[in-house]
Amino acid sequence: QVQLVESGGGLVQTGGSLRLSCVASGRTFAWYAMGWFRQAPGKEREFVAAISGTGSSTYYADSVKGRFTISRDNAKNTVYLQMNSLKPEDTAVYYCTIRSSLTPLRTVGGDYWGQGTQVTVSS
Numbered sequence: 047q048v049q050l051v052e053s054g055g056g057l058v059q060t061g062g063s064l065r066l067s068c069v070a071s072g073r074t075f076a077w078y079a080m081g082w083f084r085q086a087p088g089k090e091r092e093f094v095a096a097i098s099g100t101g102s103s104t105y106y107a108d109s110v111k112g113r114f115t116i117s118r119d120n121a122k123n124t125v126y127l128q129m130n131s132l133k134p135e136d137t138a139v140y141y142c143t144i145r146s147s148l149t150p151l152r153t154v155g156g157d158y159w160g161q162g163t164q165v166t167v168s169s
Contacts, residue, residue: 048072048158050142055163058132062167066127068142068160076100079148080118080125083155084138084165094140095127096152105152110136132167139164 054066066082081096095116096105104116115128125142140163143156 048144050144050158050160052140052142052160052163055140055165057166057168059168060133062132063128063130064132064165066129066140066142066163066165068125068127070123070125070142070144073144075123076120078144078146079151079156080116081143081145081151081156082116082125082127082140083143084136084140085162086135086138089138091141091155093152093155096148097125098148103148105148129165132165134167134169137165137167 049071050068052068058064076099079098082094083091084094085091093107094110095114097116097118101118113131118125142160144158145151145156
């Protein structure tokens with residue numbers, strides 16, 4: 047059974063930064079693509095960023111490109127999302143997800159999801 051545990055969310059002012067972390071267990075971490083999705087109140091869950099197993103390929107939603115950076119440390123079974131220049135529209139619950147293939151993860155998400163971590167950006 048795969049477990050994903052996110053942390054690092056919180057309340058930040060517009061223009062501020064946060065770093066989210068997601069620790070995975072139950073799989074050989076380096077074999078799997080990882081991603082971040084988010085869901086704002088009243089909206090559908092949307093793709094934010096994804097990274098391949100080796101970390102050599104990364105993908106971002108247009109809305110976060112240039113502001114967010116996804117990375118991973120396979121020795122720690124951890125994927126990160128560094129979020130800079132945060133805007134009120136980034137307010138959402140952020141979810142970590144894992145899948146064997148990167149392409150479907152970017153569109154529909156992974157096979158397993160974390161419980162989510164709340165990010166709130168005040169104006």
